[in-house]
Amino acid sequence: MPGTPRFLTLVDVAEMLSTSSAQVYALVRRGDLPAIKIGGRGQWRVESTELEQYIQRMYAETRDYVDRHPFTEVEAPGVDSEV
Numbered sequence: 320m321p322g323t324p325r326f327l328t329l330v331d332v333a334e335m336l337s338t339s340s341a342q343v344y345a346l347v348r349r350g351d352l353p354a355i356k357i358g359g360r361g362q363w364r365v366e367s368t369e370l371e372q373y374i375q376r377m378y379a380e381t382r383d384y385v386d387r388h389p390f391t392e393v394e395a396p397g398v399d400s401e402v
Contacts, residue, residue, distance in 0.1 A: 326364040329354075335370065346373075 329347065333340040346352040347363055352373045354365045 323367045326355075326366055327370065329363050329365070332365050332370055336374075 327335070329340045329343045332352070333343045336343065343352070343365075344363070347354040347365070352365060353369045354363045356362065357364055
């Protein structure tokens with residue numbers, strides 16, 4: 320990610336992923352997205368390379384899911400199934 324700072328706040332990551340900071344916090348706490356805690360107040364930071372690796376893993380998982388669950392015409396367009 321050219322021009323991106325080395326470390327990002329959870330709010331920065333949420334903005335980049337178009338999700339909430341609460342969702343990013345959950346990803347970090349579950350260990351899905353590696354992060355570090357810094358300072359006396361324990362502020363979380365995500366290294367931009369870790370975010371990029373996470374994104375690539377999600378693409379790979381999605382490709383695997385799509386390969387294992389081919390699209391059928393029965394599925395309604397625009398419906399996001401979480402099965």
